[in-house]
Amino acid sequence: MNFSAISVVYRKELKEWLRDRRTLISTVLVPLLAFPILMVGITALATVMIGKAEQEVPKIMIIGGKDSPQLLERLQKIDKLTVVPYADNWKDQISNKEIRAAVEIPRGFQTALAEGTSQTVNVYYYEGELKSSFGAGHLQEAIKDYRDSVVKERLAAKNLAPSVLTPFEIKQENVAPPEKVGGASVGGFIGYAVILLCLTGAMYPAIDLTAGEKERGTIETILSSPVSRFDLVMGKFLLVFSASLVSAILSVTSMGTSFAILGHSQLMHSSGGESLHLSLGPLSVVAVFFMALPLAVLFSAVLMTIALFAKTYKEAQSYLTPLTFVVVIPAVASVMPGVELNTKLALIPILNTSLVCKEIISGTYHWNSIILIFASTCVYAGAAIFLAVKMFQREDVLFRS
Amino acid sequence: MIETRGLVKTFKDKKRGEIRAVDNVSFVCKPGEIYGLLGANGAGKTTTLRMLATILEPTDGTAIVCGYDVVEAPEKVRANVGFLSTSTALYPRLSSQEFVEYFGRLNGLDEATLKKRVDDIFTRLDMNSFRDRRCDKLSTGMKQKTSIARTLIHDPQVMIFDEPTAGLDVMTARTIIDFIRECRQRGKTVIFSTHVMSEVEKLCDVIGIIQSGKLLAEGSLVELRTRHNEQDLEEIFVKIVSPYLNTQEA
Numbered sequence: 096m097n098f099s100a101i102s103v104v105y106r107k108e109l110k111e112w113l114r115d116r117r118t119l120i121s122t123v124l125v126p127l128l129a130f131p132i133l134m135v136g137i138t139a140l141a142t143v144m145i146g147k148a149e150q151e152v153p154k155i156m157i158i159g160g161k162d163s164p165q166l167l168e169r170l171q172k173i174d175k176l177t178v179v180p181y182a183d184n185w186k187d188q189i190s191n192k193e194i195r196a197a198v199e200i201p202r203g204f205q206t207a208l209a210e211g212t213s214q215t216v217n218v219y220y221y222e223g224e225l226k227s228s229f230g231a232g233h234l235q236e237a238i239k240d241y242r243d244s245v246v247k248e249r250l251a252a253k254n255l256a257p258s259v260l261t262p263f264e265i266k267q268e269n270v271a272p273p274e275k276v277g278g279a280s281v282g283g284f285i286g287y288a289v290i291l292l293c294l295t296g297a298m299y300p301a302i303d304l305t306a307g308e309k310e311r312g313t314i315e316t317i318l319s320s321p322v323s324r325f326d327l328v329m330g331k332f333l334l335v336f337s338a339s340l341v342s343a344i345l346s347v348t349s350m351g352t353s354f355a356i357l358g359h360s361q362l363m364h365s366s367g368g369e370s371l372h373l374s375l376g377p378l379s380v381v382a383v384f385f386m387a388l389p390l391a392v393l394f395s396a397v398l399m400t401i402a403l404f405a406k407t408y409k410e411a412q413s414y415l416t417p418l419t420f421v422v423v424i425p426a427v428a429s430v431m432p433g434v435e436l437n438t439k440l441a442l443i444p445i446l447n448t449s450l451v452c453k454e455i456i457s458g459t460y461h462w463n464s465i466i467l468i469f470a471s472t473c474v475y476a477g478a479a480i481f482l483a484v485k486m487f488q489r490e491d492v493l494f495r496s
Numbered sequence: 497m498i499e500t501r502g503l504v505k506t507f508k509d510k511k512r513g514e515i516r517a518v519d520n521v522s523f524v525c526k527p528g529e530i531y532g533l534l535g536a537n538g539a540g541k542t543t544t545l546r547m548l549a550t551i552l553e554p555t556d557g558t559a560i561v562c563g564y565d566v567v568e569a570p571e572k573v574r575a576n577v578g579f580l581s582t583s584t585a586l587y588p589r590l591s592s593q594e595f596v597e598y599f600g601r602l603n604g605l606d607e608a609t610l611k612k613r614v615d616d617i618f619t620r621l622d623m624n625s626f627r628d629r630r631c632d633k634l635s636t637g638m639k640q641k642t643s644i645a646r647t648l649i650h651d652p653q654v655m656i657f658d659e660p661t662a663g664l665d666v667m668t669a670r671t672i673i674d675f676i677r678e679c680r681q682r683g684k685t686v687i688f689s690t691h692v693m694s695e696v697e698k699l700c701d702v703i704g705i706i707q708s709g710k711l712l713a714e715g716s717l718v719e720l721r722t723r724h725n726e727q728d729l730e731e732i733f734v735k736i737v738s739p740y741l742n743t744q745e746a
Contacts, residue, residue, distance in 0.1 A: 103601040107590070114589040312585030316646070318551045319579035320602040321571045490552055491508075 096329070100322045104330025112300055112334060122296040122338045126346035129292065134353040145225065152177050153195035153230030156185050160200035163208075166216075169241050170198065175233045189221050195230030196220040198238070208245065275457040286452030287426040289346055289383060290445060293391045294398075294422050296342020297335050298415055301398035304331045306411035314493060328487045332395055332480065339391035347380050347387075382455045386465070389472035390448050394422075396479030400486050406495055429453060441467045444475050497685055498525040498548060498654060502557035505543050505709075517543040519709035520557065525687050525702070527653070530680050532700030533689040534733060540709035541689035542581070545658045548687065549579040562653050562685075575603060578647030581658035588632035592623060592642045595631055596649050603650035610649075617645045637668045644675050655679045657688040661695065673699065693729045703729075707737045 112118055154177045160167040171178050179194060188194045199217040201207075207214050216238055220231035250257060269276060308314045317327065398415060405411035422445055428434055429449035436450040447468040454461065486492055505518040518540045525531035535541045546552040548559055550570035559566045562576040586595055593614060600610040618624050621641045626634060631642065647655065657676060661669035676699055679686050690696060696703055696717075703720060705713040713720065713736045717729065724732045 099604075100602060103598070107587075107594075107598045110594070111587060111589040311588065312583050313587055315546075315551060315581065316584040316586070319549050319574060319577070319584060320599055321575040321604070321650075322602045323571055494552075 097323065097326050100326040101330045101333070104322060104327055105333045108300075108304060108331055108334040109337070112303075112338065115303065118299040118303060118338065121299045122342050123345060126292045126296060126342045127349050130288070130346065130349040130353040131356075134350075135356055148225045148229055151226055151229075153226060153233065154179050154193070155230055155234060156181055156188070156194050156197040158185065158197055158199040159202060160204070162203060163200050163205035165205060166200055166238070166241055170234070170237055173233060173237050176230065176237075186219070189219060189227065192221070192224070192226070195224075195227045196234055198234050272458070275459070284430060285350060285383070285456055286449035287430055288350070289343055289387050289452060290390060290422065290426045290449055291419075292342045292346040293339045293387055294394050294419065297339035297391065297395045297398050300338040301335045301395065302402045302405075302408055302411040302415065304335060305399055305403040306405035307408050309405075309493075310407045318493070324487045325484055328399075328484045332399060332483060335395040335399055336391055339395050340388070343384060343387045343391060347384055351380055379456050379458070382460075383452050386448050386451055386455070386469065389469060389476045390445065392476035393444065393472060393479050396476060396483045400479065400483045403483075403486050403492055404495070425449065436461065436464050438464075438467070442471050444472055448472060497527055497563070498523075498531070498559065498561050498687060500524075500544075500548070500557070500559040503544060503547055503554050503559060504556035505540075505547060505552060506555045517709050518547065518554075521706070521709070521711045522557075523702075523704050523711060523714060525685050527685045528680060528683045529701045530676065530686040530688055530699050532696045532703045533687065533706055534691065534693075534696050534703055535689070535706035536691055536737070539706045541706055542658050543709075544706070545579075545581075545656050545687065545689055548573075549577055549656050550574055551579075575650065576653050578650075578652040578655045579658070580643055580647050580656070580660050582660065582662045582664075583658075584643060584646075586631035586634075586639055586642055586646075589630060591628050591630055592634065592638070592645075593618070593627040595642055596645045599646045600649040605650065613649055613651070614645075617648050621645060636664065637671065640664065640668050640671060644672070652684070654685045655687070657686070659690055660688070661690070661692070693733065697729055705733060705736050707740050710740070712736050712740065 152175060156179055157167065157170055158181060160170075170176075182188065185194065185197045189197060197219040199219070201214050201216070204214050204216070218231050218234050218238070221227035246260070247257060250259065308317070318324075322330075398418070401414050401418065402411040405414055425443060425446035426449045429446055430453075434440075434450070436447070436454060440450060441447045441464050451461075451465060451468050454464075500522050503518050503521040504516070507515045507517055509515050521540070521544055523531065533541045533544065543552060547554050547566060548561060550566050550573050553570075554567060561573045564572040564576065566573050586592075587598075590598065596614055596617070597610060600613060605613065618627050621644060623638070623641050623645060626638050629638075631639065634642065655676070657672075660672045660676075664672065673695065676686060676688060680701075688695075688699065700717070702714065702716055704711050713723075715723065720729070720732050721727055724735055726732045726735065
């Protein structure tokens with residue numbers, strides 16, 4: 096190994112890389128902007144959209160109810176709703192968003208209520224449509240209020256207290272620290288995103304330095320120089336690895352910043368109404384970065400090995416696109432509910448790193464797992480580098496026609 | 497000095513099976529001499545020269561270049577060889593000077609020597625006007641000069657030219673031809689492949705005619721003319737190669 100030759104190759108590749116707009120976009124801009132856009136942008140947009148939807152007074156329609164004036168009157172008095180006259184095509188009107196919801200009061204509802212017979216009041220809405228959900232929600236709230244008042248009257252008539260129906264309360268309370276709650280909620284996503292950006296950051300330099308070199312006809316030029324194939328591969332590999340690391344560093348930094356902004360702006364709230372803990376401590380950032388290191392080595396070597404088979408940039412892209420899915424599947428699997436780190440999963444590349452990142456972010460450090468994952472990924476990475484060096488020594492690969 | 501000893505190179509092809517691209521080729525090329533490897537397309541010229549430049553490894557046989565075996569010491573061979581062909585392209589995002597300096601550094605030149613050599617070569621080849629221009633912005637002639645500068649930066653004793661004028665215009669081709677002559681004058685060992693008869697007549701001290709990987713004839717132009725009782729090199733070439741082509745076609 097000639098460190099001087101490796102350094103010469105690396106510095107030259109770095110110079111060319113810094114002058115290439117395509118690789119700069121994939122390695123610097125995307126990781127830097129992806130998180131702020133995804134996290135802050137989308138959350139802010141969602142908040143604005145929900146706010147707007149809440150401000151709208153939904154139009155609703157009442158089906159039937161002429162023989163039930165009490166409920167009819169209650170529904171017509173709701174401030175948050177505008178009642179429109181009945182039309183036969185009410186289903187189409189909901190689907191076409193002309194009205195947001197409809198309520199059907201069954202025939203003889205009030206009489207049946209007086210007789211103590213149970214009846215069903217149907218609320219119709221457009222599932223998945225936010226404004227329709229709000230309209231249906233207001234309707235349900237009003238109907239429940241009416242039902243509660245009927246119950247209260249019946250209890251009063253029999254001289255019974257309302258507590259008869261609720262002899263005791265049930266309360267669910269979180270005891271996990273806020274950072275663990277935040278980690279469990281978004282930790283998987285962070286690991287997944289860092290892994291994916293490590294891959295995409297390395298992808299374009301890997302293609303450019305192998306298939307790109309073949310396509311431009313410079314492979315024969317460089318092979319005629321005295322640099323050994325091993326030193327050449329190592330110089331190129333280090334550049335691809337650097338690109339992957341830059342992506343990882345930028346993505347973790349931009350992620351930390353995005354979460355800090357979100358945490359302070361109170362844009363994101365947990366279902367319980369409390370603010371979700373979204374800050375990434377320096378230790379978490381360093382640990383996630385440290386765990387991403389061997390994975391970046393693995394990606395760089397594998398990407399170079401595969402791209403070297405291709406004769407052109409486009410051909411290499413078509414080889415590497417399926418690889419993205421191979422990486423995404425285990426990364427996504429780690430986000431699935433119930434998937435937790437164990438000894439077997441700790442040996443599966445990508446999935447193990449994604450899972451350990453999730454734990455690290457929630458403040459859990461299982462050192463045995465961390466060491467096992469780091470060591471196993473290092474072994475895979477070493478094997479991938481060995482393969483890349485071997486591939487650079489194969490004439491049928493270098494001069495494939 | 498180049499000495500090839502029974503060089504063989506075979507490739508595996510899915511449809512055609514094993515292809516013997518170079519078949520037991522032996523010749524000697526001395527310092528201050530231009531050896532012309534003359535052959536049709538696919539005759540085995542490029543493969544032979546790639547083996548001499550250690551870009552490809554021989555399947556059998558070997559070659560000694562500047563005292564180093566191409567199989568045993570490929571890196572030392574490359575340190576003593578300047579290799580130029582139309583397929584040795586330039587790095588588009590480097591400037592002409594950066595490109596030449598890169599190869600100087602790969603050849604282990606220290607910064608002071610490198611600077612002196614770059615200045616000398618750029619002045620000699622009249623390249624100073626475009627030394628800071630990116631290679632993808634250079635004209636064909638400028639690119640060829642940059643490639644020449646790249647082969648000269650480590651002052652190699654052996655120059656290998658693989659069809660260096662293919663696809664070039666007259667003026668650019670002339671620059672290359674002049675450069676090859678200059679290499680001979682400086683006492684370098686020069687091997688040059690082509691299928692252009694006029695270039696061989698103009699330049700070569702020894703001509704080797706190659707077809708289907710075999711070296712079929714060898715000698716100076718005068719020797720070949722005498723041996724085949726023919727003045728025109730093209731006729732001599734066809735006379736030597738035809739029987740072999742007929743055998744192949746049959």
